[in-house]
Amino acid sequence: MAVSLCKKIFQTAKKRIIQQRRVSLYNVAHGYEEELIKKKLQQFAGGSINLSKEDNGIGILTVNNPQLMNAFTGTMMLELQEKVAELENWKDGKGLIICGAGNTFCSGSDLNTVKAIPNSQDGMNMCMFMQNTLTRLMRLPLISVALIQGKAIGGGAELTTACDFRLMTPGSEIRFVHKHMGLVPGWGGGARLVRIVGSGAALRLLSGALKVDPERALHLGLSEETLLSPEESGSLEEARAWLSQYTEGPASVIRAAKQVVTAGRELPLEDALRTEKDIFGTVWGGPANLQALVRRPKHK
Numbered sequence: 108m109a110v111s112l113c114k115k116i117f118q119t120a121k122k123r124i125i126q127q128r129r130v131s132l133y134n135v136a137h138g139y140e141e142e143l144i145k146k147k148l149q150q151f152a153g154g155s156i157n158l159s160k161e162d163n164g165i166g167i168l169t170v171n172n173p174q175l176m177n178a179f180t181g182t183m184m185l186e187l188q189e190k191v192a193e194l195e196n197w198k199d200g201k202g203l204i205i206c207g208a209g210n211t212f213c214s215g216s217d218l219n220t221v222k223a224i225p226n227s228q229d230g231m232n233m234c235m236f237m238q239n240t241l242t243r244l245m246r247l248p249l250i251s252v253a254l255i256q257g258k259a260i261g262g263g264a265e266l267t268t269a270c271d272f273r274l275m276t277p278g279s280e281i282r283f284v285h286k287h288m289g290l291v292p293g294w295g296g297g298a299r300l301v302r303i304v305g306s307g308a309a310l311r312l313l314s315g316a317l318k319v320d321p322e323r324a325l326h327l328g329l330s331e332e333t334l335l336s337p338e339e340s341g342s343l344e345e346a347r348a349w350l351s352q353y354t355e356g357p358a359s360v361i362r363a364a365k366q367v368v369t370a371g372r373e374l375p376l377e378d379a380l381r382t383e384k385d386i387f388g389t390v391w392g393g394p395a396n397l398q399a400l401v402r403r404p405k406h407k
């Protein structure tokens with residue numbers, strides 16, 4: 108009886124945590140018409156979003172449209188949503204590296220796609236679609252890192268802010284160029300940038316459309332580290348090594364750590380504390396916890 112009650116409480120808590128992660132920001136009540144915008148985006152094809160899931164629990168997500176400096180076409184936006192859904196269901200995952208193909212990160216939305224959806228309602232629908240996807244990406248129970256080689260421009264700069272961390276290669280650049288396009292960020296990059304660098308620095312970066320090189324990014328706290336290698340495979344190896352400091356150990360514990368931080372980052376304190384309690388319940392008495400109690404490690 109007591110065991111089945113505990114099991115029920117555990118399952119309810121688990122369900123609540125998963126639901127919090129997948130909940131959509133926008134629905135019809137907000138004027139969001141997902142099927143309509145998906146149909147529209149389908150018309151603008153090109154490039155791809157590639158995902159490889161490695162045995163060590165690290166996923167590599169590549170923005171792949173090198174002819175256009177990895178600009179996001181409509182079908183790439185749709186593919187990103189699919190890959191995020193796949194990652195949500197990857198129970199062995201611990202970390203994620205997001206990078207671009209061909210030695211550059213991403214030049215934002217494909218200007219050909221953007222030109223073809225000029226009215227404000229369609230623009231907002233696209234923006235709601237991308238905000239939904241990037242919010243789900245940010246809430247994945249994986250420790251995520253944007254590996255910035257070359258340029259992260261416009262929506263590409265916004266994409267970097269949906270990751271927990273950013274690593275930059277020598278000579279790379281993050282730039283919110285929206286002002287020069289008569290725009291502001293719309294993929295959630297403005298709100299996330301404020302939380303990363305603070306409102307003053309965010310306002311300077313957006314209103315000045317400033318180029319952020321690796322040195323400036325480190326100074327602002329936008330980047331964690333400048334990697335040594337400027338080229339694709341060397342920098343990916345370095346990013347893997349950097350990430351492994353945080354992903355070593357059992358998936359259940361690493362994922363729980365990310366979930367606790369997500370709750371702390373997003374929820375009012377009391378809700379965050381309750382969620383932390385629920386997540387704690389998923390690891391307390393679990394295999395990693397029991398093994399540690401047997402080993403009795405000393406943390407010197």
Ligand SMILES: CCC(=O)SCCNC(=O)CCNC(=O)[C@H](O)C(C)(C)COP(=O)(O)OP(=O)(O)OC[C@H]1O[C@@H](n2cnc3c(N)ncnc32)[C@H](O)[C@@H]1OP(=O)(O)O
Nearest residue numbers: 174175176178214215216217218219258260261262263288
């Ligand atoms: C969410 C809202 C947004 O994302 S607004 C921001 C949209 N993005 C932009 O405005 C970026 C425009 N592109 C640029 O500023 C430059 O191409 C950057 C990215 C700095 C790269 O310069 P550079 O290294 O000299 O390469 P390049 O200009 O020769 O580019 C190679 C080919 O790629 C193309 N390209 C680049 N970015 C985009 C884009 N976002 N949409 C469509 N095409 C793009 C360039 O036009 C160029 O093509 P082509 O060789 O001239 O045919």
